Amino acid sequence: MSHSFEDCSKLFALLSEYLDDELPANECSELERHLADCPPCVAFLESLKKSIELCPDCGSPAGPAPISEAVRSKLRQAWRKALEARP
Amino acid sequence: MDGAPEAFEEFVAHFGAKVFQYSWSMCGHRDDAEEVAQDTLLKVFENLNQLREPERVRPWVFRIAKNACLMKRRKSVFAPRHELSLEELMPVRNGEGEHRHIDIADWSALPEDSVLRSELGAEIARAISGLPEIYRPVILLRDVEELSTEETAEILEISTDLVKTRLHRARLAIRQNLDAYLRLTAKER
Numbered sequence: 253m254s255h256s257f258e259d260c261s262k263l264f265a266l267l268s269e270y271l272d273d274e275l276p277a278n279e280c281s282e283l284e285r286h287l288a289d290c291p292p293c294v295a296f297l298e299s300l301k302k303s304i305e306l307c308p309d310c311g312s313p314a315g316p317a318p319i320s321e322a323v324r325s326k327l328r329q330a331w332r333k334a335l336e337a338r339p
Numbered sequence: 340m341d342g343a344p345e346a347f348e349e350f351v352a353h354f355g356a357k358v359f360q361y362s363w364s365m366c367g368h369r370d371d372a373e374e375v376a377q378d379t380l381l382k383v384f385e386n387l388n389q390l391r392e393p394e395r396v397r398p399w400v401f402r403i404a405k406n407a408c409l410m411k412r413r414k415s416v417f418a419p420r421h422e423l424s425l426e427e428l429m430p431v432r433n434g435e436g437e438h439r440h441i442d443i444a445d446w447s448a449l450p451e452d453s454v455l456r457s458e459l460g461a462e463i464a465r466a467i468s469g470l471p472e473i474y475r476p477v478i479l480l481r482d483v484e485e486l487s488t489e490e491t492a493e494i495l496e497i498s499t500d501l502v503k504t505r506l507h508r509a510r511l512a513i514r515q516n517l518d519a520y521l522r523l524t525a526k527e528r
Binding site: 257261264267269274292298300302304307315316317324326327328331333334335338 | 347350351355356359372373376377380381384385387388425429430432439440441443444446449456457459460461463464467478482483485488503506507510511513514517518
Protein backbone atom coordinates (compact mmCIF):
# COMPACT_ATOMS: atom_id res chain seq x y z
CA MET A 253 0.00 0.00 0.00
CA SER A 254 1.82 3.08 -1.22
CA HIS A 255 -0.50 5.97 -0.56
CA SER A 256 -1.24 7.86 2.63
CA PHE A 257 -4.35 9.13 4.37
CA GLU A 258 -3.73 12.43 2.58
CA ASP A 259 -4.59 10.71 -0.72
CA CYS A 260 -7.79 9.40 0.87
CA SER A 261 -8.71 12.91 2.07
CA LYS A 262 -8.34 14.30 -1.45
CA LEU A 263 -10.76 11.74 -2.85
CA PHE A 264 -13.17 11.89 0.08
CA ALA A 265 -15.13 14.76 -1.52
CA LEU A 266 -15.85 12.70 -4.64
CA LEU A 267 -17.53 9.65 -3.14
CA SER A 268 -21.17 10.68 -3.59
CA GLU A 269 -20.71 11.71 -7.18
CA TYR A 270 -18.96 8.40 -7.77
CA LEU A 271 -21.88 6.45 -6.30
CA ASP A 272 -24.33 8.52 -8.37
CA ASP A 273 -22.38 7.93 -11.61
CA GLU A 274 -21.96 11.67 -11.89
CA LEU A 275 -18.17 11.80 -11.63
CA PRO A 276 -16.19 12.87 -14.72
CA ALA A 277 -14.31 9.94 -16.31
CA ASN A 278 -10.80 11.10 -15.36
CA GLU A 279 -11.68 11.55 -11.67
CA CYS A 280 -13.57 8.27 -11.73
CA SER A 281 -10.48 6.40 -12.96
CA GLU A 282 -8.30 8.11 -10.36
CA LEU A 283 -10.71 7.14 -7.59
CA GLU A 284 -10.98 3.55 -8.79
CA ARG A 285 -7.19 3.22 -8.91
CA HIS A 286 -7.08 4.44 -5.33
CA LEU A 287 -9.87 2.11 -4.20
CA ALA A 288 -8.11 -0.89 -5.71
CA ASP A 289 -5.35 -0.36 -3.19
CA CYS A 290 -7.11 1.13 -0.17
CA PRO A 291 -9.26 -1.19 2.02
CA PRO A 292 -10.17 1.61 4.50
CA CYS A 293 -11.66 3.70 1.66
CA VAL A 294 -13.50 0.67 0.28
CA ALA A 295 -14.99 -0.02 3.72
CA PHE A 296 -15.99 3.62 4.09
CA LEU A 297 -17.51 3.77 0.61
CA GLU A 298 -19.50 0.61 1.30
CA SER A 299 -20.89 2.08 4.53
CA LEU A 300 -21.85 5.27 2.71
CA LYS A 301 -23.60 3.28 0.00
CA LYS A 302 -25.58 1.25 2.56
CA SER A 303 -26.54 4.38 4.45
CA ILE A 304 -27.89 5.95 1.22
CA GLU A 305 -29.81 2.78 0.38
CA LEU A 306 -31.58 2.94 3.75
CA CYS A 307 -32.83 6.51 3.23
CA PRO A 308 -36.06 5.76 1.32
CA ASP A 309 -37.14 3.59 4.31
CA CYS A 310 -37.06 6.48 6.73
CA GLY A 311 -40.74 6.99 7.39
CA SER A 312 -42.25 9.45 9.82
CA PRO A 313 -42.95 7.84 13.19
CA ALA A 314 -46.61 8.27 12.29
CA GLY A 315 -48.34 9.45 9.14
CA PRO A 316 -50.48 12.58 8.97
CA ALA A 317 -53.79 12.68 10.80
CA PRO A 318 -56.79 12.00 8.55
CA ILE A 319 -57.85 15.09 6.61
CA SER A 320 -61.05 16.58 8.00
CA GLU A 321 -64.19 16.35 5.87
CA ALA A 322 -64.27 20.15 5.50
CA VAL A 323 -60.74 20.26 4.05
CA ARG A 324 -61.36 17.16 1.94
CA SER A 325 -64.43 18.73 0.40
CA LYS A 326 -62.45 21.91 -0.38
CA LEU A 327 -59.76 19.78 -2.03
CA ARG A 328 -62.30 17.77 -3.99
CA GLN A 329 -63.90 20.98 -5.23
CA ALA A 330 -60.51 22.35 -6.40
CA TRP A 331 -59.74 19.00 -8.07
CA ARG A 332 -63.07 19.00 -9.95
CA LYS A 333 -62.58 22.61 -11.05
CA ALA A 334 -59.11 21.75 -12.36
CA LEU A 335 -60.46 18.80 -14.33
CA GLU A 336 -63.29 20.89 -15.78
CA ALA A 337 -60.82 23.56 -16.89
CA ARG A 338 -58.74 21.06 -18.81
CA PRO A 339 -58.65 21.69 -22.56
CA MET B 340 -54.35 12.51 -14.22
CA ASP B 341 -57.77 11.04 -14.72
CA GLY B 342 -61.01 12.30 -13.28
CA ALA B 343 -62.12 9.12 -11.50
CA PRO B 344 -62.97 9.58 -7.79
CA GLU B 345 -60.37 6.97 -6.84
CA ALA B 346 -57.71 9.00 -8.69
CA PHE B 347 -58.44 11.91 -6.32
CA GLU B 348 -58.22 9.64 -3.28
CA GLU B 349 -54.98 8.06 -4.49
CA PHE B 350 -53.39 11.41 -5.24
CA VAL B 351 -54.36 12.85 -1.84
CA ALA B 352 -53.18 9.74 0.03
CA HIS B 353 -49.89 9.46 -1.86
CA PHE B 354 -48.79 13.08 -2.02
CA GLY B 355 -50.40 13.98 1.31
CA ALA B 356 -48.13 11.45 3.06
CA LYS B 357 -45.03 12.37 1.02
CA VAL B 358 -45.39 16.10 1.56
CA PHE B 359 -46.20 15.56 5.23
CA GLN B 360 -42.97 13.62 5.71
CA TYR B 361 -40.93 16.26 3.87
CA SER B 362 -42.58 19.09 5.78
CA TRP B 363 -42.19 17.45 9.18
CA SER B 364 -38.45 17.15 8.61
CA MET B 365 -38.30 20.72 7.35
CA CYS B 366 -40.64 22.47 9.82
CA GLY B 367 -40.02 20.32 12.89
CA HIS B 368 -43.66 20.49 13.97
CA ARG B 369 -46.30 17.89 13.29
CA ASP B 370 -49.17 20.40 13.15
CA ASP B 371 -47.28 22.61 10.72
CA ALA B 372 -46.46 19.59 8.56
CA GLU B 373 -50.12 18.60 8.37
CA GLU B 374 -51.10 22.14 7.41
CA VAL B 375 -48.34 22.33 4.81
CA ALA B 376 -49.47 19.04 3.29
CA GLN B 377 -53.06 20.26 3.03
CA ASP B 378 -52.08 23.72 1.75
CA THR B 379 -49.83 22.09 -0.84
CA LEU B 380 -52.55 19.76 -2.10
CA LEU B 381 -54.97 22.68 -2.40
CA LYS B 382 -52.43 24.79 -4.28
CA VAL B 383 -51.60 21.85 -6.55
CA PHE B 384 -55.27 21.39 -7.52
CA GLU B 385 -55.86 25.13 -7.89
CA ASN B 386 -52.88 25.43 -10.25
CA LEU B 387 -53.13 22.12 -12.04
CA ASN B 388 -53.54 23.90 -15.38
CA GLN B 389 -50.00 25.29 -14.97
CA LEU B 390 -48.50 21.81 -14.97
CA ARG B 391 -47.27 21.56 -18.55
CA GLU B 392 -45.62 18.15 -18.29
CA PRO B 393 -47.73 15.69 -16.24
CA GLU B 394 -44.77 13.30 -15.93
CA ARG B 395 -43.02 15.99 -13.90
CA VAL B 396 -45.76 16.16 -11.29
CA ARG B 397 -43.45 15.04 -8.42
CA PRO B 398 -40.90 17.87 -8.68
CA TRP B 399 -43.76 20.30 -9.25
CA VAL B 400 -45.59 19.19 -6.08
CA PHE B 401 -42.37 19.37 -4.03
CA ARG B 402 -41.61 22.85 -5.31
CA ILE B 403 -44.99 23.99 -4.01
CA ALA B 404 -44.34 22.12 -0.74
CA LYS B 405 -40.95 23.76 -0.35
CA ASN B 406 -42.51 27.22 -0.68
CA ALA B 407 -45.31 26.29 1.71
CA CYS B 408 -42.68 25.20 4.26
CA LEU B 409 -40.88 28.51 3.94
CA MET B 410 -44.14 30.36 4.60
CA LYS B 411 -44.87 28.18 7.62
CA ARG B 412 -41.40 28.22 9.12
CA ARG B 413 -41.64 29.28 12.71
CA LYS B 414 -39.30 31.86 14.12
CA SER B 415 -37.80 29.33 16.49
CA VAL B 416 -36.52 27.30 13.57
CA PHE B 417 -34.43 30.23 12.30
CA ALA B 418 -30.98 29.18 13.36
CA PRO B 419 -27.59 30.55 12.48
CA ARG B 420 -26.47 29.05 9.17
CA HIS B 421 -24.23 26.14 9.98
CA GLU B 422 -22.17 24.46 7.30
CA LEU B 423 -20.79 20.96 7.73
CA SER B 424 -17.11 20.58 6.92
CA LEU B 425 -15.72 17.47 5.24
CA GLU B 426 -13.06 17.28 7.96
CA GLU B 427 -15.63 16.74 10.73
CA LEU B 428 -17.34 14.01 8.70
CA MET B 429 -14.26 11.92 8.01
CA PRO B 430 -13.80 8.73 9.99
CA VAL B 431 -11.15 8.56 12.69
CA ARG B 432 -8.01 7.18 11.07
CA ASN B 433 -5.24 5.23 12.74
CA GLY B 434 -1.98 3.53 11.85
CA GLU B 435 0.51 3.96 9.06
CA GLY B 436 1.21 2.21 5.77
CA GLU B 437 -0.21 -1.28 5.64
CA HIS B 438 -1.55 -0.95 9.18
CA ARG B 439 -3.78 1.98 8.28
CA HIS B 440 -7.37 1.53 9.32
CA ILE B 441 -10.44 3.58 10.09
CA ASP B 442 -12.78 3.40 13.06
CA ILE B 443 -15.98 2.09 11.58
CA ALA B 444 -18.96 0.01 12.72
CA ASP B 445 -19.64 -3.43 11.27
CA TRP B 446 -21.91 -2.46 8.37
CA SER B 447 -22.04 -6.01 7.06
CA ALA B 448 -24.35 -6.88 9.94
CA LEU B 449 -27.26 -4.58 9.08
CA PRO B 450 -30.44 -6.08 10.51
CA GLU B 451 -32.70 -7.97 8.14
CA ASP B 452 -35.48 -8.07 10.72
CA SER B 453 -38.25 -5.64 9.75
CA VAL B 454 -38.61 -4.21 13.28
CA LEU B 455 -34.89 -3.47 13.49
CA ARG B 456 -34.92 -2.06 9.95
CA SER B 457 -37.71 0.29 10.92
CA GLU B 458 -35.66 1.34 13.97
CA LEU B 459 -32.85 2.19 11.58
CA GLY B 460 -35.35 4.11 9.43
CA ALA B 461 -36.45 6.10 12.48
CA GLU B 462 -32.80 6.77 13.31
CA ILE B 463 -32.25 8.14 9.81
CA ALA B 464 -35.35 10.33 10.12
CA ARG B 465 -33.97 11.72 13.41
CA ALA B 466 -30.57 12.28 11.83
CA ILE B 467 -32.11 14.15 8.89
CA SER B 468 -34.14 16.34 11.24
CA GLY B 469 -30.92 17.14 13.10
CA LEU B 470 -29.09 18.33 9.99
CA PRO B 471 -28.50 22.05 9.52
CA GLU B 472 -31.38 23.54 7.54
CA ILE B 473 -29.59 23.98 4.21
CA TYR B 474 -28.85 20.24 3.94
CA ARG B 475 -32.23 18.83 4.92
CA PRO B 476 -34.25 19.50 1.74
CA VAL B 477 -31.42 18.23 -0.46
CA ILE B 478 -31.22 14.80 1.16
CA LEU B 479 -35.00 14.53 1.50
CA LEU B 480 -35.50 15.17 -2.21
CA ARG B 481 -32.49 13.22 -3.52
CA ASP B 482 -32.23 10.19 -1.25
CA VAL B 483 -35.65 9.86 0.37
CA GLU B 484 -37.82 10.90 -2.60
CA GLU B 485 -35.16 9.75 -5.08
CA LEU B 486 -35.55 12.76 -7.37
CA SER B 487 -32.68 13.58 -9.73
CA THR B 488 -29.95 16.15 -9.11
CA GLU B 489 -31.51 18.39 -11.77
CA GLU B 490 -35.04 18.11 -10.35
CA THR B 491 -33.73 18.87 -6.85
CA ALA B 492 -31.82 21.89 -8.13
CA GLU B 493 -34.94 23.14 -9.87
CA ILE B 494 -37.16 22.70 -6.80
CA LEU B 495 -34.71 24.38 -4.44
CA GLU B 496 -33.68 27.02 -6.98
CA ILE B 497 -29.98 26.34 -6.53
CA SER B 498 -27.27 25.08 -8.90
CA THR B 499 -26.68 21.38 -9.52
CA ASP B 500 -23.14 21.83 -8.16
CA LEU B 501 -24.55 23.14 -4.90
CA VAL B 502 -27.00 20.22 -4.74
CA LYS B 503 -24.06 17.80 -5.12
CA THR B 504 -21.93 19.53 -2.49
CA ARG B 505 -24.75 19.70 0.06
CA LEU B 506 -25.93 16.19 -0.70
CA HIS B 507 -22.48 14.73 -0.10
CA ARG B 508 -22.12 16.47 3.26
CA ALA B 509 -25.64 15.49 4.29
CA ARG B 510 -25.00 11.85 3.34
CA LEU B 511 -21.74 11.82 5.25
CA ALA B 512 -23.48 13.22 8.32
CA ILE B 513 -26.24 10.59 8.13
CA ARG B 514 -23.63 7.85 7.64
CA GLN B 515 -21.71 9.11 10.67
CA ASN B 516 -24.87 9.11 12.74
CA LEU B 517 -25.82 5.57 11.67
CA ASP B 518 -22.27 4.39 12.27
CA ALA B 519 -22.49 5.58 15.88
CA TYR B 520 -25.93 3.96 16.21
CA LEU B 521 -24.68 0.61 14.87
CA ARG B 522 -21.75 0.59 17.29
CA LEU B 523 -24.02 1.37 20.20
CA THR B 524 -26.51 -1.35 19.32
CA ALA B 525 -23.67 -3.84 18.72
CA LYS B 526 -22.42 -3.17 22.26
CA GLU B 527 -25.90 -3.64 23.70
CA ARG B 528 -26.37 -6.99 21.94
